[in-house]
Amino acid sequence: MKNTGGSSEAKRRAGEHAADLVEDGEVVGLGTGSTTAHAIRALGRAVDAGLDVQAIPTSFQSRQLALDAEIPLTSLDAVDGVDLAIDGADQVAARDDGGFDLVKGGGAAHAREKVVDAAADRFVVVADPSKLVDPLDYPVPVEVLPDARPTVAEAVRELGGEPSLRTARRKDGPVVTENGNLVLDCDFGPIDDPATLATGLSALPGVLEQGLFVGLADEVHIGHADDVDVLGR
């Protein structure tokens, strides 16, 4: 379930701005989605011009874009760390401590994204202005083992949410993630305490990963028609 708001020009500016942060010799995490795609293409142009980087993709889509752009690929088990991760978001809310909370997973890639984004020394979110909200109120994607769908759905209701199984547009049946699991989009209405909700969802047996990224992001680059705002520390 994608947050499809925002202009592609704003997304392009945000993505290209973040790609400019990448320095020679760095290991870069490549998020997933339409905004990050602009960053990947821009990084590909920089590689073509001589920049030396290794990238870790977070999905089939970002891997394919990186291959098309001829960006050298690596994996978490082959590097000492990740210098920078660039990733999109379905919603972004500023925190009182200067950080950010996100809802991610509109493309069902949030499990691998969270692993790579959390491993990065610097995690930069790229987004258009429609993604900035207060508070978060986007349905939280919860990736579940197929057998656990009914029990997790019941537990989500007990936490105050309304789960709905994500279905595919061009297939009869559910979306199956790249990890072989299902996705429950869980509508909690306004999320006043993302940290507590994230802890509750992550603790449910059968949940592989949920789409609340609490306090992980270091910066948010918001693209506009003609410039980019950088929010964060």
Ligand SMILES: O=C[C@H](O)[C@H](O)[C@H](O)COP(=O)(O)O
């Ligand atoms: O699973 C997908 C990801 O979390 C995306 O980063 C998120 O849905 C934002 O995508 P977009 O930039 O296309 O709005």
